[in-house]
Amino acid sequence: MPETDDPHELGEAEFRNTVHSFEFWFEAVQGYLHGRPYGSPGLRESELTERQRQGLITTLCNYCVGETAALDASSGMIGFAPDRGAKIFLATQVVDEGRHLEVLLHRMKQLGVADPDAEIEQRANRSLLKFKERLLEFVDARDWEASVFAQNVILECLEYTVFRHHAGTADPVTAEMLRGIVSDERRHMGFGENDLGRRLLMAPHTHDRLNQIKRELDSLVINTFAETLGELGVERDDRPDLAGDYLAAVARLGFRS
Amino acid sequence: MQLIAGERCALAASSGLVNAAPDQASKTFLATQTLDEGRHVEIFTQRLYDLGVKPNDLETTIKTYINPHLGKFAEVLLEKIDKKDFVAGVVGQNIVLEGMAFSVFEMLHAGAEASNPKFAHTLSGTIADERRHVGFGENRIGELIRRYPEKKPEVQRMQREMTKHMLATFHEAFARNGSPAEARTGAPQKDRAGPTYQGLNLAEASNEEMEGALSATVLKEFKTRLGRIGLEYQSPV
Amino acid sequence: MTDPLELPASARRPRQTFELEETGFNEVPKRFRRFYRRWRGAGDKLGPNEALCPVCKVVIRSTKELRAGDRVYCMPCMSRLELVEEEGMLIAKVIY
Numbered sequence: 001m002p003e004t005d006d007p008h009e010l011g012e013a014e015f016r017n018t019v020h021s022f023e024f025w026f027e028a029v030q031g032y033l034h035g036r037p038y039g040s041p042g043l044r045e046s047e048l049t050e051r052q053r054q055g056l057i058t059t060l061c062n063y064c065v066g067e068t069a070a071l072d073a074s075s076g077m078i079g080f081a082p083d084r085g086a087k088i089f090l091a092t093q094v095v096d097e098g099r100h101l102e103v104l105l106h107r108m109k110q111l112g113v114a115d116p117d118a119e120i121e122q123r124a125n126r127s128l129l130k131f132k133e134r135l136l137e138f139v140d141a142r143d144w145e146a147s148v149f150a151q152n153v154i155l156e157c158l159e160y161t162v163f164r165h166h167a168g169t170a171d172p173v174t175a176e177m178l179r180g181i182v183s184d185e186r187r188h189m190g191f192g193e194n195d196l197g198r199r200l201l202m203a204p205h206t207h208d209r210l211n212q213i214k215r216e217l218d219s220l221v222i223n224t225f226a227e228t229l230g231e232l233g234v235e236r237d238d239r240p241d242l243a244g245d246y247l248a249a250v251a252r253l254g255f256r257s
Numbered sequence: 258m259q260l261i262a263g264e265r266c267a268l269a270a271s272s273g274l275v276n277a278a279p280d281q282a283s284k285t286f287l288a289t290q291t292l293d294e295g296r297h298v299e300i301f302t303q304r305l306y307d308l309g310v311k312p313n314d315l316e317t318t319i320k321t322y323i324n325p326h327l328g329k330f331a332e333v334l335l336e337k338i339d340k341k342d343f344v345a346g347v348v349g350q351n352i353v354l355e356g357m358a359f360s361v362f363e364m365l366h367a368g369a370e371a372s373n374p375k376f377a378h379t380l381s382g383t384i385a386d387e388r389r390h391v392g393f394g395e396n397r398i399g400e401l402i403r404r405y406p407e408k409k410p411e412v413q414r415m416q417r418e419m420t421k422h423m424l425a426t427f428h429e430a431f432a433r434n435g436s437p438a439e440a441r442t443g444a445p446q447k448d449r450a451g452p453t454y455q456g457l458n459l460a461e462a463s464n465e466e467m468e469g470a471l472s473a474t475v476l477k478e479f480k481t482r483l484g485r486i487g488l489e490y491q492s493p494v
Numbered sequence: 495m496t497d498p499l500e501l502p503a504s505a506r507r508p509r510q511t512f513e514l515e516e517t518g519f520n521e522v523p524k525r526f527r528r529f530y531r532r533w534r535g536a537g538d539k540l541g542p543n544e545a546l547c548p549v550c551k552v553v554i555r556s557t558k559e560l561r562a563g564d565r566v567y568c569m570p571c572m573s574r575l576e577l578v579e580e581e582g583m584l585i586a587k588v589i590y
Contacts, residue, residue, distance in 0.1 A: 005525045008556055012574060019572040022296045026524060028570075031520030031527070047590060071284060075275035075291055077269060079338075084302065084315075087268065091295025094272060098288025105281060120586045126281075136276075183521045183570075186550040190571025191550055199590025252548065 020085045025092040025187075032183050039103040039177035045110070046171045054176065057111055058231045059166070063121040063222070064104050066159055069132035070188075071097035074152045076139040089191055096184040100153035103177050110173070131155070133152070134217065145199060149210050150217060152192020153253070157246040158221055160185040162228055165240040169232070193249055200253060207254060213256055221246065259430065261301045263358055266321075266331035268294040268487025272352040273338035277346060286393050290351075295384040301378055302490035324429050332352075333415060340448070344401050344408045345415050352482050353419045359387045360475045364467075367454040382401040399486040406487075413491045416483065421493035424472055431468040510559040512543045521553070522569045529555050532574060545586040549573045560584060 001023050002014055010018065035041060035222055048056065074093045081087040109118045135155065138146040160182060167178040200207055229239050271290040279282040302315065310318050334349040352414040369374050369377040402409065451460030457470045517531035531553045533546060540546060542559045550571035560566070562579040566586065574588040 001523070006557065007526050007569050008565070010567065015567050015574065016572070019445055022292075022299055022543055024569075027523030028521055031522070031524070068284075071288060073277040075272040075288065078272035078291065078295075084298065088295045091268065091291045094288045094290035095274060098275075098285045101281060102285050115506055139276075186552070186571045187520065190549050190568070192571050193571075193588070194573055194590055197588065201590055209488070248548065 016085065018047060018050040020089045022088065022092065029096075029184070029185075032180055036176070037104045038179065039180040041176065043176055045173060045174045048111075048171060051070060052233075053111055053213050055180055055231050055233055056170075057108060057113055057119060058123045058149050058229075059228060060104050060108050060111075060119045062125050062128055062228055062231075063159075064101060064108075064120050065124045065128050065154060065162075067100040067104060069098055069128075069135055069161075070151060070155060071101055073135050073139050073147060073155075074138070074188075076147075077144070077147050077151070083145060086195065093191070096188070100181050100184070103180070105112055107174060107177055125224055126229050127220045127224050127227065131217060131220040131224065134220075138213075145196065145206050145210060146213055148192050149213060152188055153196060153249055154214075154217055154221055154246070156192060157249050158225060160189055161245040162225065165229075165234075166232060169234070174220040189249070193253065197253055211255055216249060258305070258318055259324055259327055259426070260361075261298060261319060262323045262327050262331070263354070263361075264294055264301055265299040266334065267350065267358070268298055269331075269355055270334055270338050270346065270354065271388045273335070273341075274343065274346050274350065277338070277341035277343040279343060283343075286397075289458055290390050290393070293390070297383055297386070300383075304376065304379070316384050324426050326422045326425035326429055331420055332419045333422065334348075335465070337415060344398060344405060345412050347394050348412050348486075348488070349415055349419060351390050352398070352486070353416055353423070353479065355387050355390045355394060356478050356482060357423050357475050359384065359391060360471060360478060362387065364454045364459075364471055364474075367452045368459045369431060369452075371452060393481055395486055403422075403485045409488060413488055416488070417491035417493050420476070420491070422480065423475070424493065427472055431464040451476065453478075504558065505511065507559070510542060512555075512557055512559075514555055514557060526569055531555060531557075532569075534577075535557075545574065545577060546588060547571060547573060549588060552557075554586065 001021070002018055005011065007015070025165065030177075033039075071094065074090050074097055078087050078094070078150055079134075081090055085099050105116050108119065113119050130208045131150075131202045135147070135150045167175045167182065169175075170178060196210075232248055268291065271294050275291065305315065305318070307310065315427075334354060337345040337349055347447050353424070362380050366377050366380040366384065369380065377426075393477075397489055403416045443454055451458045451461060455470045455474055457466060459467065462470070483490045498539055502560050512527040516528050518557075519527050519530045519532060521529060530546075533551050533553050535560045538553070540553065541575065543556045544555045545556075545566060546552075546585055547554055547568040547570075548570070548574070550568060552568060552570045554566050554568050554575070556564075556566060562584060566575050568571070568575060568586075574589050576589050577584050578587050
């Protein structure tokens, strides 16, 4: 860790080494995870109607699909990450994703789901499953740019937007758990956008290929987004603006929608 | 250098296994192991920097000094990981690789405890992590081996291959470079006994004696652990 | 050589400095926490020493007044940013 307490005084390399280190990750997550087993500081359950409970279970099933995709993808990406800093960052992401999956499964058990795997199988959103399949194909092909784009930009942005919105309307236990996840997503999203941004500057021809991938995945992302918010009972007019995060991120990287 | 190469292999293997894990609990554990291995890569790399290697020279330095047998050892394991063979992967990673690392770290720790407490402290943290990894390997795979006994011959073949490369790694490390520098740093002081490992005085032992002590310890551990999970140790000799 | 009279008024006067207090932000190591705070949405007015990270929507804080051309870091999402003036507003842009 650097000598100075003022982050804005750091040099670029020093900043990157600091934020990609375990020490940073460890002290960062301690801030919002310490004393919160399974992401919740012992909050009391609020009463949910059966319809609300079923809607929440379906949503959590889909979150589990997303988090399993992220866990499988981020772990697979370590094997072909281009440098040591990226490998180490991804190792922290792997443990974040593993923890997300754990807290989501725990929440499902709290809601009375006896066999989460069977529920996920039954309730998972088809578009999200298709997205997961494509993402893992990129990983299996050891395609770094496509994997970072699909996972750390697209999937993380989608989760970030949905979780943040859901945390604002959910019951207190679910809301607290989601806030903990969102805090992790900031790092994952930022890593993806910054890594890809640097790469696109150095190899602009990558842009066209990623644009094609984006076009292919856009519909899956938008369908997943719409279905998830539908399950949560959010009216069309009240839905958060996906453009605010996902489209803005891809626009910063130079992709048009 | 060899520690970094070994930990990099462990990082690649444990992260690759997450995807192949058949259940959520294994995925979660392997996610924590991935983090541990990444941290080990980081701290051993930092140690290299502390010893004067420049960050820009890291990769070429590792390429120059990596023990070729250790490279082959990693290849055998990573081939199983690439095929998403969970049972073979966990035996290779959490029993063979971690078992080897555990004993090597213990030897280095014994050598550094008095003379280089900072490095010894680093090693003791690493050893604590390896304990969990080895424990997971035994507990999870014991059950899977019972369920899929047909996997035994292939897994045992891999163990024999990896053991062969491991012994060659030890031999070359002790013969070519002298004993690992860190294990040698604990020269006895006048009023204190020298560091010992498995009853061997590290400050006075010959390279052959040290190689023999390390190999015997690791192989004995392999036999015991493999036996507990229902596999028979295969000697490469 | 720069003619001080040619500089915008904000650049001619000395920068204000700020004492940073803890804000309850807990997503970075303790020693860096006072340099960030949660954004409270569209109505949240930023101070002269603050900028909004476009990547993760956290407010970045500095011990001095921020001006166009300044470089700041968003630790929660690990982004490097530069402040630019657009339509009279100070905006943080990511530098990859």
